Amino acid sequence: AQRVTQPEKLLSVFKGAPVELKCNYSYSGSPELFWYVQYSRQRLQLLLRHISRESIKGFTADLNKGETSFHLKKPFAQEEDSAMYYCAPRGSASQGNLIFGKGTKLSVKP
Amino acid sequence: EAQVTQNPRYLITVTGKKLTVTCSQNMNHEYMSWYRQDPGLGLRQIYYSMNVEVTDKGDVPEGYKVSRKEKRNFPLILESPSPNQTSLYFCASSGTENYGYTFGSGTRLTVV
Numbered sequence: 740a741q742r743v744t745q746p747e748k749l750l751s752v753f754k755g756a757p758v759e760l761k762c763n764y765s766y767s768g769s770p771e772l773f774w775y776v777q778y779s780r781q782r783l784q785l786l787l788r789h790i791s792r793e794s795i796k797g798f799t800a801d802l803n804k805g806e807t808s809f810h811l812k813k814p815f816a817q818e819e820d821s822a823m824y825y826c827a828p829r830g831s832a833s834q835g836n837l838i839f840g841k842g843t844k845l846s847v848k849p
Numbered sequence: 850e851a852q853v854t855q856n857p858r859y860l861i862t863v864t865g866k867k868l869t870v871t872c873s874q875n876m877n878h879e880y881m882s883w884y885r886q887d888p889g890l891g892l893r894q895i896y897y898s899m900n901v902e903v904t905d906k907g908d909v910p911e912g913y914k915v916s917r918k919e920k921r922n923f924p925l926i927l928e929s930p931s932p933n934q935t936s937l938y939f940c941a942s943s944g945t946e947n948y949g950y951t952f953g954s955g956t957r958l959t960v961v
Contacts, residue, residue, distance in 0.1 A: 837941075839891055
């Protein structure tokens with residue numbers, strides 16, 4: 740069964756501290772992996788996708804196929820990073836279907 | 850501007866009164882999907898569509914219907930809403946498997 744696990748419901752850090760939001764997945768085949776962000780009272784936005792290997796707003800994500808993990812990292816958190824973060828795999832096994840983890844709420848304190 | 854448009858943004862209705870939430874995208878995307886978002890449960894998929902006239906159930910389809918008669922539109926229909934369908938609903942679309950979804954602004958539905 741396809742499953743996404745984000746073990747932390749809430750992650751609280753101080754401004755300037757490093758951040759790592761964990762994501763583990765169980766998925767048939769080789770899915771493409773995404774991170775989405777939802778700021779307070781706003782729609783979900785694509786933060787980054789593994790295939791493009793980009794860095795958005797200082798965030799990066801490393802895919803570890805052996806551990807089936809796709810953790811999101813940022814070396815120095817900013818207050819404006821406070822939001823809900825969702826990990827989401829997508830692949831041909833489900834014909835393009837996108838499933839989400841339950842999300843991690845990141846709170847960056849001043 | 851490329852976007853996914855949902856209407857209405859807010860809706861309060863009574864139990865049993867049929868309603869439709871509309872979703873339209875202007876990006877010629879093949880894939881469209883509906884999700885509901887509830888505290889502590891994250892986003893759960895209701896239905897998705899891979900193209901015109903092709904739809905399939907997600908994780909929580911009970912009490913919902915969808916149709917995909919045109920590529921751009923993917924309405925969500927609640928034939929007989931109940932209070933447990935009170936939620937925040939998001940529509941999303943995507944062009945290919947390796948592109949992320951673009952989300953609408955959400956519809957906050959309250960069923961009393």
